[in-house]
Amino acid sequence: MVCDMSSDIFSRQLDFSKFDLIYAGAQKNMGPAGTTLVVVKEDVLGKVSRKIPSMMDYKVHISKGSMFNTPPVFAVYTSMLTMQWLKDLGGIKAIEEENDKKARLIYSEIDLNPLFKGYAVKEDRSNMNATFTLENENLKETFDAMWKEAGINGLNGHRSVGGYRASMYNALSLDSVKVLVEVMSDLESKA
Known part of the structure; x- marks a missing residue:
């Protein structure tokens, strides 16, 4: 099960274990544009029969600790602040x-x-x-x-x-x- 949660990530309680891959652009509930959250179950990785460009291969990103490319540092930082605000709210x-x-x-x-x-x-x-x-x-x-x-x-x-x-x-x-x-x-x- 793959879900684009760009509009509702962190807006309501969900059973995240039901999803194999969650994609969410941060610009609505999580932080500024320029950051994307991907949550993927490792057992679904590497099951594609065709060649995937390395930038689109989550297995590559995971193997590099999500640092395969230079992350948008300011957007990541403000996303962290947003998540701290959310945590402080309850x-x-x-x-x-x-x-x-x-x-x-x-x-x-x-x-x-x-x-x-x-x-x-x-x-x-x-x-x-x-x-x-x-x-x-x-x-x-x-x-x-x-x-x-x-x-x-x-x-x-x-x-x-x-x-x-x-x-x-x-x-x-x-x-x-x-x-x-x-x-x-x-x-x-x-x-």
């Missing part, structure tokens, strides 16, 4: 509780506010990225101005889907989600 269990609060808050507003509609069905919703759209496109200009005025940025949806995407990675506070929910609620009262 670890993955504590951040999962905080992430659950953020997700419940935004999805509650999406579900209760008739001006918005979520993209994902409830059982498939992400705690890291809440995706939604306006039911009335005539309110787009007003809503966009309101969230920008509230100091929110990066709310635009994915280029392939449109709408809005509220990213709520570990470092985003519950108070930040509350600001967005207040803007959404204010839009409803003005409509």
